[in-house]
Amino acid sequence: MLKLVVCIKQVPMVSELPWNSKTGTLRREMAEGMINPACKHALESALVLKQEHNCHITVITMGPPMAEEVLYEAIAMGADCGILLTDPRMAGADTLITSRTLAATIETRCPDFDLILCGCHTSDSETGQVGPQLAENMNIAGAAYIEHMELNGRTLRMKRVVDEFLETLEMDLPGLVTINTRTYIPRYVPLDGLQNAFEKQDIKLIDADELGIDPKTIGMKASPTRILDVYSPVEEKKNVVMKGAVKKMVDRLFDEYGDRISAAIGKDLKTHDHDEEQT
Ligand SMILES: Cc1cc2nc3c(=O)[nH]c(=O)nc-3n(C[C@H](O)[C@H](O)[C@H](O)COP(=O)(O)OP(=O)(O)OC[C@H]3O[C@@H](n4cnc5c(N)ncnc54)[C@H](O)[C@@H]3O)c2cc1C
Secondary structure, X not given: OXXXXXXXXXXXXXXXXXXXXXXXXEOHHHOOEEEOHHHHHHHHHHHHHHHHOOEEEEEEEEOOHHHHHHHHHHHHHOOOEEEEEOOHXXXXXXXXXXXXXXXXXXXXXXXXXXXXXXXXXXXXXXXXXXXHHHHXXXXXXXXEEEOEEEEEOOEEEEEEEEOOEEEEEEEEOOEEEEEOOOOOOOOOOOHHHHHHHHHHOOEEEEOXXXXXXXXXXXXXXXXXXXXXXXXXXXXXXXOOOXXXXXXXXXXXXXXXXXXXXXXXXXXXXXXXXXXXXXX
């Protein structure tokens, strides 16, 4: 039996969530959660492999206690069991620490895995970094943005489109893939599937102590990347009429808008002698 592990993330159903500058994290409790769209495509690709081969699927998510919901939905779609990695000390982890924590979980809870499947990116921070970092952390082969897979013994043949080139790749298991969102259109969650999922109750909750991981190596504290602020820039238009001598107007233009013009043209006007412009 092939052991598949699918990493899924719960993301807010809304695109805009307030930033909690005190905790340095999004205020996720303010919105309903859902399975990250690309993770659903990854799960669907695992379910297709399960239809074609004898497979067991474990779904893993790291998140707040409310993230348990996405595991029930994944089991309702056809996964066999779930692992919820939840611990306040894990909050605010950047992609490096997220992938390390997932690696520690897979190494201890699914040591005989054959294939790890991730989504190509998430809808909230969209870095696309966790899959490749997880493969790196586990020292296994990885292939990203995959659109089609065929398993032949322990060799996975994959297809993807990059820069309009169709690429065919092969990888010997164990390995990791990230799945693109153009194929493996997720199946609907059958109602009886949800009921079975709740009856089955095959979800393990694991915190840092149970994982046996040093609390100094998880969460925001261990993360080299910190998000200082998240905001949606407000586009504003303003008419400014300048009158007077040309040189005065140019000087005022550079004094008042030099930074914004520099940012727009990618050249620091302050260090650039604008007198040259007039020659
Ligand atoms: C606005 C914003 C910007 C951010 N920018 C950065 C940044 O530049 N660098 C950085 O290091 N961190 C950043 N972070 C933190 C980052 O969001 C978290 O580390 C997050 O848990 C993983 O990154 P991601 O969502 O981009 O994952 P991606 O790499 O886009 O996710 C790809 C796949 O990895 C798996 N995966 C990701 N997270 C989890 C999880 N929690 N549980 C299970 N599987 C998972 C899923 O299969 C998912 O489809 C940012 C956060 C926010 C809110």
